[in-house]
Amino acid sequence: MRRKLIAGNWKMNGLKADAVALAKAVFEKFDSVANCPFDVLVCPPMNVLGYVADVPHTSVFVGAQDVAETTKPNGAFTGDVSAAMVKDLGATWTLVGHSERRTYHNETDAVVRQKTENAINNGLTVVICIGETLEEREAGKALEVVTRQVRESTPAIANATNCVLAYEPVWAIGTGKVPTTADVAEMHAAIRAEVAKNLGAEVAEGMRILYGGSVKPENAKELLGVENVDGALIGGASLKVESFWAIAETQL
Secondary structure, three states: OOOOEEEEEOOOOOOHHHHHHHHHHHHHHHHOOOOOOOEEEEEOOHHHHHHHHHOOOOOEEEEEOOOOOOOOOOOOOOOOOOHHHHHHOOOOEEEEOOHHHHHHOOOOHHHHHHHHHHHHHOOOEEEEEEOOOHHHHHOOOHHHHHHHHHHHHOOOOOOOOOEEEEEOOHHHOOOOOOOOHHHHHHHHHHHHHHHHHHHOHHHHHHOOEEEEOOOOOOOHHHHHOOOOOOEEEEOHHHHOHHHHHHHHHOOO
């Protein structure tokens, strides 16, 4: 059985003091749960990643929000942070290909694929984000777009241990809009089928597929109960320990 993953993406939020305080509160909350039946991940922004990773914790994974495209561990790439550097900061996971990166930084599937490969080669576990825009969904292209992203963003070295997929319909992120459970079920089934085509049935059966996009305490139990939904990627609600915990608590 696939173990659920509750992941928090802090996005571009948090100066040192606030980030450390939030990390301490989150870590203390989840570290107090004996035999927690799911995994927990927090992804703070790069400016505080090292500080958050240094906060004592035992049951929560810490990840970056991105890694550089270049395969080099260092060099003349101003503003970039390599996968090796992310790992050196204490992170063991990273997000890659979030819709905000794809939209605002014009990241293609090929770029996401290279970043994922870099991260895996440096011992990081990767959450690859995929999802369609409202225009693509209304044009009836949602399945086509998302399965293409799965196919072209996921490298051949990806497996159920080093890679997680996160389906986030772009139109649901931060808007309060949520697809129906039937829509989520259809998309997650299609994603798993696409993984099976590309990486084999065994990898597909073990790989976790998260749902993200306006996940809140009020809808978490229903969304996380959908077939093939193996956890949640949470944005705004992960910035408050009470709401992040309330979402996770639905899985206890």
